Amino acid sequence: MTEPRLVHNPLLAWRAIEGEVVIISPEDSVVHELNATASFVWMQANGERTPEEIAVLLAAEYEVAPEEALADTRELVAHLEAKRLLLSSPAAEGSRHG
Amino acid sequence: MAETPVMDRLIRRTVEQHLPLNVHFDLTYRCNERCVHCYLDHEDYGEVTTAEVKAVLDQLAAVGTLFLTFSGGEIFLRKDFFELLEYARQLHFDVSLKTNALLVTAERATRLRALGVRRIQISIYSADPVVHDAITKVRGSFERSLRAIRFLKTQGLQVKIACPLMKQNLTAFRSVQQLAEELGVPYILDLTITPKIDGDMTLLALRNTGHDLLPVLQDPVLNPRVKGGQEVMQSVPAVGSAVSSGLESSAYDDIPCSAGHNSCYISPYGDVYPCVQMPMPTGNLRQQRFEEVWYGSGEMRRVQSVRESQLPVCSTCSIRQYCERCPGLAQMEGGDLLGAYERACELAELNARLAGVEHPVSALHQQQRAAKFNGTFSAVLPGTGSIPGLVRIAPMRAT
Numbered sequence A: 001m002t003e004p005r006l007v008h009n010p011l012l013a014w015r016a017i018e019g020e021v022v023i024i025s026p027e028d029s030v031v032h033e034l035n036a037t038a039s040f041v042w043m044q045a046n047g048e049r050t051p052e053e054i055a056v057l058l059a060a061e062y063e064v065a066p067e068e069a070l071a072d073t074r075e076l077v078a079h080l081e082a083k084r085l086l087l088s089s090p091a092a093e094g095s096r097h098g
Numbered sequence B: 001m002a003e004t005p006v007m008d009r010l011i012r013r014t015v016e017q018h019l020p021l022n023v024h025f026d027l028t029y030r031c032n033e034r035c036v037h038c039y040l041d042h043e044d045y046g047e048v049t050t051a052e053v054k055a056v057l058d059q060l061a062a063v064g065t066l067f068l069t070f071s072g073g074e075i076f077l078r079k080d081f082f083e084l085l086e087y088a089r090q091l092h093f094d095v096s097l098k099t100n101a102l103l104v105t106a107e108r109a110t111r112l113r114a115l116g117v118r119r120i121q122i123s124i125y126s127a128d129p130v131v132h133d134a135i136t137k138v139r140g141s142f143e144r145s146l147r148a149i150r151f152l153k154t155q156g157l158q159v160k161i162a163c164p165l166m167k168q169n170l171t172a173f174r175s176v177q178q179l180a181e182e183l184g185v186p187y188i189l190d191l192t193i194t195p196k197i198d199g200d201m202t203l204l205a206l207r208n209t210g211h212d213l214l215p216v217l218q219d220p221v222l223n224p225r226v227k228g229g230q231e232v233m234q235s236v237p238a239v240g241s242a243v244s245s246g247l248e249s250s251a252y253d254d255i256p257c258s259a260g261h262n263s264c265y266i267s268p269y270g271d272v273y274p275c276v277q278m279p280m281p282t283g284n285l286r287q288q289r290f291e292e293v294w295y296g297s298g299e300m301r302r303v304q305s306v307r308e309s310q311l312p313v314c315s316t317c318s319i320r321q322y323c324e325r326c327p328g329l330a331q332m333e334g335g336d337l338l339g340a341y342e343r344a345c346e347l348a349e350l351n352a353r354l355a356g357v358e359h360p361v362s363a364l365h366q367q368q369r370a371a372k373f374n375g376t377f378s379a380v381l382p383g384t385g386s387i388p389g390l391v392r393i394a395p396m397r398a399t
Helices: A036-044 A051-062 A066-082 A089-093 B005-017 B050-063 B081-090 B106-114 B129-136 B141-154 B167-183 B202-206 B290-296 B298-305 B327-334 B342-354 B363-380
Strands: A006-008 A013-017 A020-025 A030-033 A086-088 B022-026 B067-071 B094-099 B119-123 B158-164 B187-190 B263-266 B271-273
Touching: A013 A036, A013 B005, A020 A036, A030 B005, A036 A051, A036 A066, A051 A066, A066 A086, B022 B050, B050 B081, B050 B290, B067 B081, B081 B094, B106 B141, B119 B141, B129 B141, B129 B167, B141 B158, B141 B167, B158 B167, B167 B187, B271 B290, B290 B298, B327 B342, B342 B363
Parallel strands: B022 B067, B022 B263, B067 B094, B094 B119, B119 B158, B158 B187
Antiparallel strands: A006 A086, A013 A020, A020 A030, B263 B271
């Protein structure tokens, strides 16, 4: 079974400012700030990549071991999914707009 | 939005890097109300087209704008409003709206929710329909705006009531407070009545005098610093500017406000100003790209260069902390971006007195008194400059 693709929650507002992503949830006006590596992961979550594929890109970009990049990516993705900032693409299809 | 360490860092970063974090975009000046205090000309002289707005939004997203306010005029009069809103959301802007809401139906409220609009500010002038409708000059407008607020609340959208206070509705502020509480929405009472955007000063006659505003300024719920007051259960003060983004930060401490530093205004004709209350043309987006105006305009740089500590009069003022000086109004009312102006000084003195300062006098008024004193004394004793007692009086500056 293939891993789900990651996609941003379409209700969020966000912007990469000077390489760091700021995210705002319109429902509660909570502001989230990602550091540079988390921002890199966020920018790759375009609905077409799995966490494994993103981890490969992360390892290459930051010159870290693939297994370390994968562990960090999975931890970050779990955190962002728990906050409903990132969604897995099958669940996202129905709620996407535009 | 409440001040948080994340927001503070974001604001500081964008002020220091001069990034346009926050943009107020008036999509039209046309309106279906005719509010007596409105500073706009409602004729349409050729608004930006759908394609032009989208091109500007692309440019804003590219330079880092996150907070986008669509306002007017009445935004729902634009037939392409939802197309523009949807486009803005596809570009991931945090979108707030300012509207009278007369055209907000249950269906439209649902669409706004689905598109991820974060906040909607609606003007309500009184809980008395007669007073409200007399200000908007549209019979039934109070009931329609109120119905819209309920539609929006039903959708779970954040609604905020803005109530500019003028002579026509000064006594209504308590009823607006009560109405907001009943509706479960925050509110802001705005004491600012501005000149028209073309510089016409006639609207200033609608302003309440400082004395008349005392019940508002003394209200302990609205002003927690007033003795005996209680903490206001809101993230922002209940008295302030409805134009302000509400984003607070210590990064603004030595600059007059965010205008031109990390925020700006775009008119329906593509003109870029530092702020809607600072209608100083810095460029036009039909002729230039946004970044050319933002980074290249001499006028924008002039605004950016102003520091509070360098204001010739206000930096010497002993009651500066009680003052809500607006550089745009300083320019429009006093003719000097760096200057003091009467209204701000009057309200600062009132606020200082209410906070317990004895005989507060603004720097502007001190200088005016000194000049008057000098003038009177000079008439009696020519050559007063040589009299030791007068040497201590600060030299008068042109303001």
